[in-house]
Amino acid sequence: xxxxxxxxxxxxxxxxxxxxxxxxxxxxxxxxxxxxxxxxxxxxxxxxxxxxxxxxxxxxxxxxxxxxxxxxxxxxxxxxxxxxxxxxxxxxxxxxxxxxxxxxxxxxxxxxxxxxxxxxxxxxxxxxxxxxxxxxxxxxxxxxxxxxxxxxxxxxxxxxxxxxxxxxxxxxxxxxxxxxxxxxxxxxxxxxxxxxxxxxxxxxxxxxxxxxxxxxxxxxxxxxxxxxxxxxxxxxxxxxxxxxxxxxxxxxxxxxxxxxxxxxxxxxxxxxxxxxxxxxxxxxxxxxxxxxxxxxxxxxxxxxxxxxxxxxxxxxxxxxxxxxxxxxxxxxxxxxxxxxxxxxxxxxxxxxxxxxxxxxxxxxxxxxxxxxxxxxxxxxxxxxxxxxxxxxxxxxxxxxxxxxxxxxxxxxxxxxxxxxxxxxxxxxxxxxxxxxxxxxxx
Numbered sequence: 226x227x228x229x230x231x232x233x234x235x236x237x238x239x240x241x242x243x244x245x246x247x248x249x250x251x252x253x254x255x256x257x258x259x260x261x262x263x264x265x266x267x268x269x270x271x272x273x274x275x276x277x278x279x280x281x282x283x284x285x286x287x288x289x290x291x292x293x294x295x296x297x298x299x300x301x302x303x304x305x306x307x308x309x310x311x312x313x314x315x316x317x318x319x320x321x322x323x324x325x326x327x328x329x330x331x332x333x334x335x336x337x338x339x340x341x342x343x344x345x346x347x348x349x350x351x352x353x354x355x356x357x358x359x360x361x362x363x364x365x366x367x368x369x370x371x372x373x374x375x376x377x378x379x380x381x382x383x384x385x386x387x388x389x390x391x392x393x394x395x396x397x398x399x400x401x402x403x404x405x406x407x408x409x410x411x412x413x414x415x416x417x418x419x420x421x422x423x424x425x426x427x428x429x430x431x432x433x434x435x436x437x438x439x440x441x442x443x444x445x446x447x448x449x450x451x452x453x454x455x456x457x458x459x460x461x462x463x464x465x466x467x468x469x470x471x472x473x474x475x476x477x478x479x480x481x482x483x484x485x486x487x488x489x490x491x492x493x494x495x496x497x498x499x500x501x502x503x504x505x506x507x508x509x510x511x512x513x514x515x516x517x518x519x520x521x522x523x524x525x526x527x528x529x530x531x532x533x534x535x536x537x538x539x540x541x542x543x544x545x546x547x548x549x550x551x552x553x554x555x556x557x558x559x560x561x562x563x564x565x566x567x568x569x570x571x572x573x574x575x576x577x578x579x580x581x582x583x584x585x586x587x588x589x590x591x592x593x594x595x596x597x598x599x600x601x602x603x604x605x606x607x608x609x610x611x612x613x614x615x616x617x618x619x620x621x622x623x624x625x626x627x628x629x630x631x632x633x634x635x636x637x638x639x640x641x642x643x644x645x646x647x648x649x650x651x652x653x654x655x656x657x658x659x660x661x662x663x664x665x666x667x
Contacts, residue, residue, distance in 0.1 A: 272331060276377050283374040287371065296311075331439065332440075339359075362450065363447065372438075377435045385425070549582055572665065585640070592625065598622050624653055
């Protein structure tokens with residue numbers, strides 16, 4: 226290396242080293258700023274407000290539990306049953322208040338349970354209230370949240386209160402209430418104040434950890450019951466299935482009307498004109514014109530048959546008659562970009578599952594070709610533990626998401642109709658990995 230090239234290389238390395246040092250310094254500054262500004266961040270303020278409200282909410286829950294216990298004791302007579310039903314309804318209301326507070330201040334994403342629907346008549350309302358699962362879950366929450374609330378309040382009082390107390394160590398002797406405390410010397414006072422400042426800096430993180438049990442209880446007991454969640458999913462799946470069926474019927478109707486029906490009308494007109502020409506075939510030019518019309522009609526008939534085959538293939542691909550593995554192998558072989566296909570299907574899925582998996586693969590490969598800019602793709606199909614797992618990879622630009630287009634949105638809706646799952650991992654710049662899981666049998 227020449228001396229001049231060596232000097233240039235040294236300058237470049239020096240500049241790179243300086244850039245690395247500046248980036249490291251900025252990272253340290255950001256971390257220090259985050260540590261200092263954490264106590265005044267919005268999340269910390271919300272969690273502190275939630276802790277301050279915990280004694281009141283836990284006290285209301287304790288009063289309700291006492292009333293609930295009294296209702297259970299009196300449930301043997303006619304007075305106790307209405308009181309018990311009223312207690313369960315009150316528990317539902319208390320659970321609603323706790324759920325909203327946890328959602329607004331503790332950052333817990335808890336969906337609302339279904340509203341309570343009672344039939345006409347006093348007995349129906351009484352039975353509905355007594356059998357309210359959401360109300361009984363709220364009762365359990367009021368019972369279990371007492372130690373959780375005590376833990377969170379103790380942590381907040383110890384960290385925030387202790388930190389403020391230690392921070393004001395040099396001022397202990399200046400307040401009448403603290404007159405019995407002898408202020409320590411300035412070195413000791415400085416160390417105690419520093420310890421108080423450290424407690425204040427750690428207080429938001431400590432309160433956040435202390436609220437973990439409270440968040441778990443809210444997420445577990447204040448939301449919909451597991452059976453209710455499944456019923457909601459099934460209802461949504463049923464609605465999506467009906468909507469998908471209507472959409473597919475309209476698409477088939479539109480394809481038949483705009484494509485096949487129009488071609489058949491043109492074919493009938495061409496044959497009618499050819500018949501008219503053949504009726505007057507005494508002139509050579511009329512016979513030639515009739516031949517042209519018949520040729521056009523023959524070509525139109527073949528195109529119509531091809532369209533009908535494509536339409537039938539869209540309803541139910543004939544390749545699925547030989548199994549999902551053969552159908553997907555045929556599909557990947559016809560793809561414009563190279564696709565590596567790997568399948569392990571020791572057990573054949575149900576026909577409806579095979580159809581969904583086939584159409585999912587068709588849509589995903591179409592997205593790879595149209596939008597990803599990928600040069601290669603891979604498809605893996607596995608059957609494990611009663612689940613069919615379909616994974617499509619590509620080396621494209623990424624950025625795929627459910628809300629970016631109607632294709633993936635419709636695909637997710639179709640998967641949910643069979644209680645399946647779709648996972649999309651597509652960072653900017655790629656690669657994209659989309660995983661679909663379906664039950665092996667319906």
